[in-house]
Amino acid sequence: MNRNKSNRLMPLIMAVCVVVGVVIGTFYTSHFSGNRLSIINSSGNKLNNLLHIVDDQYVDTVDINKLVEDAMPQILAELDPHSVYIGAKDVQAVNDDLKGSFSGVGIEFTIREDTIRVQNVVNAGPADRAGVKAGDKIVSVDGKPFVGKIVTNDEAMRRLKGPKDTKVKLGLLGYGEKKVRYVTITRDDIPQRSISATYMINDNTGYIKVKSFGENTYPELLISLAKLSQEDLQNLIVDLRGNVGGYMMAVIQMVNEFLPKDRLIVYTQGRKSPRQEYRSDGRGSYQKIPLVVLIDEGSASASEIFAGAIQDNDRGTVIGRRSFGKGLVQQPMAFNDGSMIRLTIARYYTPSGRCIQKPYTSGSDKDYEDDLMMRYQHGEYFSQDSIKHEGPEYHTSIGRTVYGGGGITPDIFVAEDTLGVTSYYKEAGMTGLIFQFAYDYTDENRARLGEFTDMESLLDYLKKQNMVERFASYADRKGLRRRNLMIRKSHHLLERFIDSRIIYNMLDDEAWIEYLNLDDPAIEKAVDVFKAKQAFPKKAVEPRKADKGGKTAMTVFGKGYDYRGTHVSCSLTAKG
Structure with a gap:
């Protein structure tokens, strides 16, 4: 009888033990780990509950999926300016920007008057093989008309x-x-x-324009360097102006080509990301070549890793204007529906220990968004004295002072061009009239222009065509009133802009960049640095008191010097 009673009570006893165990476990979890998990769970439940309530009781029918899609970016915006949500329909386009290739027809197009105009055709690509020509208008796709208001960039790409x-x-x-x-x-x-672009600026100076850091950028760099090495390469310019960044591993591999063994390139660190250092392995083939890196306010992220590693290791000279100031590392995380987030998981630090991320506040930060405009208004693009360093001081390998907290400040400052800028020139550019004129002129004269296969011969022809006068008449017909005094003052800038677009339309990126570099003061300053054999930064020295013999000796600073006083200022001037 007792045995039967014991058997009947056993399930009850076990249930009581389980409940007690759960209570004790919950107590100790709360006591030792805090309430973070329960807070997250309760907040998540709160969001879910809110969505259920809205779906169930809101006065009108609500598309809950759209509501979630709209809310995701707002949630991430509360964290920092670079944590973002990317909808499923946009993921492919975002990823394509950094991949080595994408699947398509192989054309570059522009949209004018609600019609796709083929601007360039990829040589030997699918469209080229099918007979598509630059200048063609696309009026239908798969048997359906494709003109009018339906024609947008997104729809055309789709x-x-x-x-x-x-x-x-x-x-x-x-x-x-x-x-x-x-x-x-x-x-x-x-x-x-x-x-x-990869070409020789002069007999011994090579030039490489890097527009992004993607999957294939490092192999492309090796090919570019090999090409230049066949042409007596002795000095190198790496142009990162306007390069907004890309893959961190790509830039690490590229910097490795220029640094001696065991030099710190960059390190990352975050709350859940322990410090991870990336160092050179000493296998780079260009460790001793004189090097100049060009940057401007459009150089960000991976571009700043490159420039910061070269500057902090005193491996080359950085020329241009202060870079953007993005020092946050994002990690892609995909959702089952094909959408993804890029979440900031760490900060990156240059070899001297500086984080070049410019200040921001969580949530909507208008000052952060308007930073570049504020720099312009404060005169920073025109005078190095207007650059304000809010971050702490750090020191390079030989003791030069550098700053964190707001981009990479170049060793040699080059101001933005304002000579020749008039309201006429601004309106001609901002309204797109120069682009329209260049396209129309190219289209109307494509057969004649096609006779010129290189930038120099095409430019010689354009110089004889009185392009500024042609444009002024065209613009006047389009509503931009002729202003002869302003046209004369802006003549060089107008001619440069017009010629560059026609060269771009008829040739390629490299020819276009080569033309723009002809009178680029940053390029000229880089060449001057090479001629003076000053590409490798040197320690600062100061006079020492005369010794007993009356001779004055030199002494090396024992501490890092303020490099602001040693910057060379180069004002941009347009040639008449």
Whole structure:
């Protein structure tokens, strides 16, 4: 009897033990680990409950999925300026920017008067093989008209891009043609170059323009360096102006080519990310070449890692204007529906220990968004004395003073050009009239312009065509009143802008960049640095008191010196 009673009570006893165990466990978890998990869970439940209540009781029908999509960016915006949410439909386009290729038809286009105009065709690409020509208008896609208000960049990309080996049928109108011709294009992988120019500035100075840091940027750099090495390369300019960044590992590999063994390139650290250092392995083939790095306010993130590593290791000279100031590391995290977030998980630090992230406050920070405009208004683009360093001082390997907390300040400052700028020139540029004129002129004269296969010969031809006068007449017909005094004052800038766009339309990125570099003061200053053999920074010295023999000796500063006083200021001037 007692045994049967004991058997009947056993389940009850076990249940009581489980409950007691849960209570004790909850107590100790709360006591030793805090209430963070329960807070997160309760907050998550609160959000879920809110969505359920809205879905169930709100006065109108609500698209809950859209509500969540709209809320995600706002939640991340409360953290920092660079943690972002990317919807599923935008993920592919965002990733394509840094991948070595994407699948599409292989054209570069512009939209004018609600119609796609083919600006350039990728050589030997799918569109080129199908007979698409620069200047063609795309008027239909897959048998359906594609003109009018429906034509947007996003919609055009959606229709033209697609999986490899799929087909798309385009209806085309060439310049002066009245009958639509049709071509069927088989989509293929289209290479995306992140190095847009590689050429020799002069007999011994090479130039490489890096527009982003993607999957293939490091191999592209090696190819560029090999090409230049065949042309008596003795000095190198790496142009990072306007480069907003990309993959951190790409820039680490690139910097490694220029540093001796065991030099710190960058390190990262965050609340959940222990310090991780990235050092040079000593295998780089260009450790001793004189080097200049060009930066400006558009150089950000990975560009600043490159410039900071070169500057802090005293490996080369940085020329230009203060960089953007992005020192946060984002990690992509995907959701099941194809969307993703890029969450800031760490900060990166240059070899001297500085974080170059400019100040921000969590949530909506208008000052952060308007920072570049505020720099302009404060005169920083025009005078190095207007640069304000709010971060602490750090020191390079030989003791030069550098600053954290707001971008990389160059060793040699180059101001932005204001000579020749008039309200006429500004309006011509900002309204897009110069782009429109250049495209129309290119289209109307494509056969003649096509006879010139290099930048120099095409430029010689354009110089004889009185392009500024042609533009002024064109702009006057389009509503920009002719202002002869302003046109004369801005003549060089107008001619430079117009010629550059026509060169771009007819040739490629490299020819366009080579033309713009012809009278670029930052390039000129870099060449001067090489001629003076000053690419490698030197320790500061100061006179020492005369000795008994009356001779004055020199002494090296025992502490880091303030490099602001040793900057060379170079004001931009336009040549008449």
